């Protein structure tokens with residue numbers, strides 16, 4: 001297939017690489033051109049100097065940028081993706097954004113006969129690099145059926161959750177759950193340190209029981225060591241939580257734990273942790 005990929009960040013760069021390696025013809029666009037040139041040197045394929053030019057011959061265009069406004073900037077306007085896309089083609093947005101944006105872009109795409117899927121991902125930088133992401137999708141079954149086998153280049157599992165916007169709603173649940181789990185670990189591990197327990201023995205034991213989680217197994221070493229310069233940035237987590245809070249307000253859902261943890265993330269930012277991994281919640285307890 002002819003594909004385009006817009007946004008070669010921590011996630012998009014390896015995702016687009018997996019598509020090219022799996023035998024598709026990929027044309028990429030990145031706002032900072034140097035990354036597009038580096039991508040072409042690493043994987044082959046083409047790059048273009050606007051999202052429109054990258055999309056012109058594509059059957060499916062994928063994008064993975066920052067937030068709602070960033071997605072609007074690459075999708076809409078004279079140089080945007082939609083200006084380059086013919087009818088019957090498909091636009092897939094992997095950005096973590098609002099469900100409202102998904103509906104807005106789905107309508108704009110439908111005006112020219114283009115299908116839109118909101119498709120945020122979970123699995124982080126390692127998941128993107130190793131091609132084992134999980135994708136939560138909203139939109140029409142027919143478009144999902146076309147896109148799913150293509151996404152399998154970088155996804156170990158994709159699920160159509162329902163109508164447009166429901167992929168983003170599922171991602172909101174994912175982030176609400178992570179906030180609570182990581183804060184639980186931050187408290188538990190700081191308690192363990194104070195009472196003098198051995199981290200390896202502790203986690204080897206309790207991770208096998210009811211408290212076990214991906215975060216516990218994959219983050220305990222760095223949390224105890226106070227290492228946070230990797231992974232999923234606190235700035236991104238706060239962006240994602242604010243999207244969830246806006247949606248929760250519309251439905252009068254109580255997210256009091258997630259809101260409290262969001263406040264703790266603000267304290268982590270005050271410590272200089274904007275780009276630290278989300279597990280840096282434990283930094284609030286260090287040296288206390």
Ligand code: NAP
Nearest residue numbers: 007008009010011031032065066070073095096124125232
């Ligand atoms: P990133 O490394 O900061 O990369 C962002 C990419 O978007 C860059 O290629 C950037 O271009 C481009 N971009 C941003 N704003 C733009 C704009 N207004 N116009 C054109 N291009 C723009 O971010 P990331 O970690 O890949 O994350 C991307 C998305 O995936 C976010 O929504 C994030 O929440 C989500 N996500 C991330 C992870 C993770 O672990 N990192 C996990 C799951 C989901 P430049 O190179 O020019 O800056």
